[in-house]
Amino acid sequence: MGGSADKSEAGGGRWELAAHLVRDRRLGLAMLGGGLLYFAIAVFGWNPMPCPFLQVTGKPCPGCGMTRSCFAFLRGDFPEVWHLNPFGPVFAVFWAVVGFGLALPQPWRARFADRLGRIERRTRWAAWVACGLAIYNLTRWLTVW
Amino acid sequence: MSTIGIVLLAVGGIGSLICWIMVLIKMFQNEKPLIGILGIFCGLWTFIWGWMKSGSLGLKKIMMIWSACIGLTIVGNVINGIGMSAEIQSGEIQPTQQY
Numbered sequence: 001m002g003g004s005a006d007k008s009e010a011g012g013g014r015w016e017l018a019a020h021l022v023r024d025r026r027l028g029l030a031m032l033g034g035g036l037l038y039f040a041i042a043v044f045g046w047n048p049m050p051c052p053f054l055q056v057t058g059k060p061c062p063g064c065g066m067t068r069s070c071f072a073f074l075r076g077d078f079p080e081v082w083h084l085n086p087f088g089p090v091f092a093v094f095w096a097v098v099g100f101g102l103a104l105p106q107p108w109r110a111r112f113a114d115r116l117g118r119i120e121r122r123t124r125w126a127a128w129v130a131c132g133l134a135i136y137n138l139t140r141w142l143t144v145w
Numbered sequence: 146m147s148t149i150g151i152v153l154l155a156v157g158g159i160g161s162l163i164c165w166i167m168v169l170i171k172m173f174q175n176e177k178p179l180i181g182i183l184g185i186f187c188g189l190w191t192f193i194w195g196w197m198k199s200g201s202l203g204l205k206k207i208m209m210i211w212s213a214c215i216g217l218t219i220v221g222n223v224i225n226g227i228g229m230s231a232e233i234q235s236g237e238i239q240p241t242q243q244y
Contacts, residue, residue, distance in 0.1 A: 017179040027197060034193040049189055050218055052165055055158035063186040091186075130182045 017126040018094060019117035022101035022109060032099055042067050062137040066091055087133050147232065150225025157217030161188070164211035168195040171202055 013020075021028035038049065053061040069088025072080035081088055101112045120126065165188050172194055173181035184191035192211065199205040 014177050014179065016177065017183065020177060020180065027194070030193050030197055031190050034189060035187075038189055049192070049215060050158075050222070052158050052161035052188060052214075055154065055218070056162050061185070061188075063188075066187065126179045126182070130179070130186075133186065 013117075013121075015124045015127060016117045016120045018098050018101070019113045019120055021098050022113040022116060025102060025109075028098055028102050032095060032102060035095060039067060039070070042071075059141050060137065062087075062133045085136075087129065087136065090129055147225050147228025150221045150223070150228055153217050153221030154225060155221075157214045157219075157221055160214035161211060161218065164207050164214060165191055167207055168192075168204060168211070171195075171198070171204060175202060 021031060051061055051064055053059070054064055063085075065085035066088050069081050069085040070092045072078075072084060073089045073092055097116070101109060101116065104112055168191050169181065169184050172184045172191060175198070176194075180194070184194060192208075192215075195204050195208045195211070199208045
């Protein structure tokens with residue numbers, strides 16, 4: 001009873017990200033939909049939501065360059081991906097997995113979320129990526145890139 | 146004209162940054178830490194989350210202010226662009242290739 005919820009909350013739930021967004025379908029769809037809309041608008045070269053951190057401080061936030069990096073990744077321009085934000089492909093794959101999970105009908109969505117949650121709890125990939133992105137962004141502030 | 150655009154950009158940018166931080170704090174208080182970290186990486190997802198939880202967490206006022214700040218930023222961008230184009234055309238400033 002409430003297997004998915006029990007598995008997500010039992011101890012390792014804090015390491016889940018994709019599984020959480022697949023389980024909370026409303027939130028997952030809103031975030032995925034918003035991201036896709038932003039992506040579609042950006043295709044026309046317009047940035048509808050400029051980064052407030054960059055505007056005020058002049059320094060990029062960890063997410064700056066992510067959209068353009070995803071474009072470059074889809075084009076196969078890997079030197080450009082590295083130059084803009086090497087974590088762009090990670091987020092592209094992340095949202096593709098979330099999108100796949102959200103598209104599944106029940107009960108496959110719940111099973112997918114459970115399996116995804118197990119993988120996330122074991123690998124703690126999101127925490128590692130977050131640390132890597134923070135370190136990478138520090139190097140950008142130091143203008144190493 | 147571009148001065149007005151810059152002022153609007155500055156006000157919108159500072160307002161957006163403050164609202165982003167406020168919603169981010171709520172995100173960390175009410176969601177898993179990794180969702181909060183996702184919000185740090187992209188303000189868009191904080192914005193979406195904020196609107197989704199605006200009713201239950203009393204964020205409606207902040208989200209409306211944030212939306213207005215984004216609107217100000219967009220308007221400031223347009224005005225600044227028009228002003229710069231006019232100044233380039235009149236020869237007051239020279240276009241540069243620096244980015």
